[in-house]
Amino acid sequence: MIIGSILENQNIEKRIAITPEVVKKYISLGFEVCLIKNYGFHLGIKDEHYKDIGAKVLDEETEVLNSSDIIVQLGMLSDNKISNLKENQTIVGVLNPYSNKEKLESLSQKKINLFSLELLPRITRAQSMDILSSQANLAGYKAVIESFANFEKAIPMMMTAAGTVPAAKVLVVGAGVAGLQAIATAKRMGAIVFATDVRIASKEQVESLGGKFLTVEGSENLETDGGYAKEASDDFKKKQEELLSETLKKIDIVICTALIPGKKAPLILKDNMLKNMQSGSFIYDLAAIQGGNTAFTELDNIIEKNGVKIMGESNILNKLPVSASNLYAKNVFNFVENLIDKETKKININLEDEIIEKTLIK
Numbered sequence: 332m333i334i335g336s337i338l339e340n341q342n343i344e345k346r347i348a349i350t351p352e353v354v355k356k357y358i359s360l361g362f363e364v365c366l367i368k369n370y371g372f373h374l375g376i377k378d379e380h381y382k383d384i385g386a387k388v389l390d391e392e393t394e395v396l397n398s399s400d401i402i403v404q405l406g407m408l409s410d411n412k413i414s415n416l417k418e419n420q421t422i423v424g425v426l427n428p429y430s431n432k433e434k435l436e437s438l439s440q441k442k443i444n445l446f447s448l449e450l451l452p453r454i455t456r457a458q459s460m461d462i463l464s465s466q467a468n469l470a471g472y473k474a475v476i477e478s479f480a481n482f483e484k485a486i487p488m489m490m491t492a493a494g495t496v497p498a499a500k501v502l503v504v505g506a507g508v509a510g511l512q513a514i515a516t517a518k519r520m521g522a523i524v525f526a527t528d529v530r531i532a533s534k535e536q537v538e539s540l541g542g543k544f545l546t547v548e549g550s551e552n553l554e555t556d557g558g559y560a561k562e563a564s565d566d567f568k569k570k571q572e573e574l575l576s577e578t579l580k581k582i583d584i585v586i587c588t589a590l591i592p593g594k595k596a597p598l599i600l601k602d603n604m605l606k607n608m609q610s611g612s613f614i615y616d617l618a619a620i621q622g623g624n625t626a627f628t629e630l631d632n633i634i635e636k637n638g639v640k641i642m643g644e645s646n647i648l649n650k651l652p653v654s655a656s657n658l659y660a661k662n663v664f665n666f667v668e669n670l671i672d673k674e675t676k677k678i679n680i681n682l683e684d685e686i687i688e689k690t691l692i693k
Contacts, residue, residue: 335365335399345652348403350660429593445692460666465658471512478615487521505589506533587624596621610638619643
């Protein structure tokens with residue numbers, strides 16, 4: 332069995348799916364590892380490093396794709412690369428079935444096995460494979476760092492002979508994995524932190540990190556069985572809007588993290604609400620890639636409305652590619668290990684395994 336990977340489009344994705352650390356693990360499972368030349372060069376990993384621990388490094392992408400039984404990537408392969416695939420190969424990655432539906436159906440008809448890791452069920456056994464959590468954790472941290480770097484005031488309270496600098500007030504919208512890490516990071520750096528989420532269960536988690544949870548009066552529990560947020564009712568949205576409008580008057584920095592899997596990001600900070608914010612405030616919108624949580628978010632651009640700066644990036648993890656790659660590669664290895672029959676060393680698509688059944692695109 333050969334497991335392979337090629338580079339993503341470097342303009343939009345700098346992460347890699349196979350790091351030297353997991354090469355050793357794949358080899359111990361009985362795999363051969365096949366990579367394209369300069370696979371990790373942009374992250375400071377030379378081809379010789381991969382070769383020294385047993386990986387093969389090939390000159391042509393088509394060689395890697397043709398020889399691999401399992402291909403592991405970050406995103407969907409481009410059309411010209413897909414044309415090199417053959418029957419019974421397996422692709423593992425973040426395949427985004429909601430926007431790549433036709434392409435995935437075509438691949439499935441070619442008898443290519445497709446596993447999309449963002450569809451992993453939220454069960455204990457799948458935690459070590461959970462790419463959404465590992466990557467969102469880093470994104471929440473980095474969103475705070477980016478916000479603080481662009482905010483033109485000090486963050487912690489400082490008492491000086493010339494007077495006191497008050498602590499910055501941060502609002503985190505959405506208390507999932509990214510939001511909770513944002514709360515923890517902002518708190519550690521001396522900010523006063525508030526948070527809101529449609530899931531009532533988030534209140535205890537927010538408060539355990541030192542944040543103040545903003546509760547919508549008469550709120551309903553908008554959490555799916557899988558632990559994700561679901562669409563709120565119009566009544567809830569109205570009450571949330573009133574609460575946020577009032578809260579924003581005293582907030583310096585907002586970190587938006589609210590996402591609904593497979594859907595456009597909910598619009599939470601509307602035009603009229605932003606008018607309540609003080610000039611010089613800053614908003615970082617982690618939901619930008621899915622449309623954004625604010626009315627004015629633009630991908631890969633910082634815009635200014637009424638003196639408030641709004642920033643959204645298509646891939647914030649390109650600013651942490653080494654850490655993100657290390658975690659992603661381990662997640663993928665754990666998934667592949669579960670996919671392989673330990674006796675035959677072959678792929679075993681056991682649909683009685685919830686992890687395999689949920690991630691397989693049929």
